[in-house]
Amino acid sequence: MLPVPDSFLQFIQQIQPLSQESLVAILPFLTQKNFIKKDFLVKQGNVSDELYFIMSGTVREYFEDANTNEINTWFGFENSIAISSFSFFSQKPSLTNIQAMEDTHTIVLKHEDLQKLFNQFHEIERLGRLLAEQYLVQIEEMKIILQTLSAKQRYEYILENKPEFIKRIPLKYLASFLGIKLETLSRVRGQK
Amino acid sequence: MLPVPDSFLQFIQQIQPLSQESLVAILPFLTQKNFIKKDFLVKQGNVSDELYFIMSGTVREYFEDANTNEINTWFGFENSIAISSFSFFSQKPSLTNIQAMEDTHTIVLKHEDLQKLFNQFHEIERLGRLLAEQYLVQIEEMKIILQTLSAKQRYEYILENKPEFIKRIPLKYLASFLGIKLETLSRVRGQK
């Protein structure tokens, strides 16, 4: 069986402490997958039936719009869960890619196995609910940023609230995440 | 006990069919609240401990930004659930108001009672998870609209995907929902 890192257990216990019984039941379903830079965890158009816990590395979620521009929608670092939410929840084709920005180690849990765990353990279902609630609130915050702030203010929001983004994400990816052009982002950085 | 309308039961059954036992357990916790136009279901700054099922009427969720502009973040019609998500989930002060746009009839479920139901019935917890997942995906879609589309395209998205918004929401509210100014929305409507 996979040796599960503490970081994963801590991640869970922080959201919803689980009984020994639940934890033990989860372990056999976990596998490890490693990705090298530019590998895809999820490909647009495929059904994503896996949830990834990022042990190390960084990933981005993006899609290609009508003009084949890449639009980045999410960035994931170590100790976070990466999923293509629409696809994973509905088991329909993914609208987005998830790609490793650097070499990335993940723990994988299959959709099907997660459903089994949900069925078997109420407290795991609760973990799922709490996770969904948390993500919902995070996405909502980002939605309001995009709804209300100017290019400059969006950048300042990131500086203030997600400083690690500046360090670890190429500006060309960050720009579309902020809904602005690379050149605008560069100019906005120059001011201030 | 409150006579619960079919629409509410149907709403639930469509997401996660519940046993008779669960349904019967929910009923005693439901109350009815009616709001006249401009009444507040939720006030910014207060902890929102209620979830509302809208039986009839329309509501808007909005907040006041730094310049006391109203920013509309969500619109709710009959047969949908209105919550101030951050506040309801975390039981911290609400960042938003929820206000009736017309006379509105709701069924109310208290946070505390919902937690009891979650504890008692795994299948109600599942309903909660599925609802959170669904809302997450909806919010994510709107986030991408705001991230990628021009004023004109945002309006066309609404025309195409939320035609009832055009009919039922004053343009002055719709504008900030779309992250554009009222005058721009009006101009964009003129074209095409």
Added chain:
DNA sequence: TTAATTATTTGACTTTTATCAAATGATTTT
């Protein structure tokens, strides 16, 4: 370590959207 590639910045210009003011249209209240 140099060449090649990739990322970021800068400049000149265009397009889009915001702003402010006023006019028109619609709705509500007396």
Added chain:
DNA sequence: AAAATCATTTGATAAAAGTCAAATAATTAA
């Protein structure tokens, strides 16, 4: 039904952001 209020449109102008091209900087690979 007229007055008052509220919602939407229109016009002129300003500000913000996008576009295209090129320069510079940083990183990667031979």
